[in-house]
Amino acid sequence: MTDQKLRKLVMAALFAALTTVMTMVIRIPSPMSGYVNLGDCAVLLSAWILGPGLGCAAAGIGSMLADLLGYPLYAPGTLVVKGLMALAAGLLFRRLRRGGELPRPPRSAGQRRGGGGCDGGGLLPL
Numbered sequence: 001m002t003d004q005k006l007r008k009l010v011m012a013a014l015f016a017a018l019t020t021v022m023t024m025v026i027r028i029p030s031p032m033s034g035y036v037n038l039g040d041c042a043v044l045l046s047a048w049i050l051g052p053g054l055g056c057a058a059a060g061i062g063s064m065l066a067d068l069l070g071y072p073l074y075a076p077g078t079l080v081v082k083g084l085m086a087l088a089a090g091l092l093f094r095r096l097r098r099g100g101e102l103p104r105p106p107r108s109a110g111q112r113r114g115g116g117g118c119d120g121g122g123l124l125p126l
Contacts, residue, residue, distance in 0.1 A: 012058040015046035019062025052090030059086035
């Protein structure tokens with residue numbers, strides 16, 4: 001294993017641990033039988049620093065580990081939702097870094113409603 005690959009692997013493991021800790025340290029109870037935490041900050045930070053691929057893995061695994069310790073029923077859904085959240089953020093960061101232009105927001109109210117609730121709506125069917 002080359003030095004660069006080992007460095008990336010260690011960084012991904014550290015961001016997974018950071019995501020788990022930030023999710024579990026500050027828990028503000030939510031009326032919907034969950035809690036609000038700082039884990040999403042770590043999810044977005046891992047996507048920004050590690051890129052879409054490794055950021056997706058680190059964020060998904062870290063968030064899933066936090067759920068395994070508190071809400072194990074939601075762990076598989078959390079792995080997918082937070083991983084996709086980091087993947088989307090990583091791709092967006094990459095596009096912005098290269099000077100790409102973002103697509104314009106939809107004009108009609110119906111189009112705007114379709115993209116909302118990516119994070120919170122992903123776990124509702126469980």
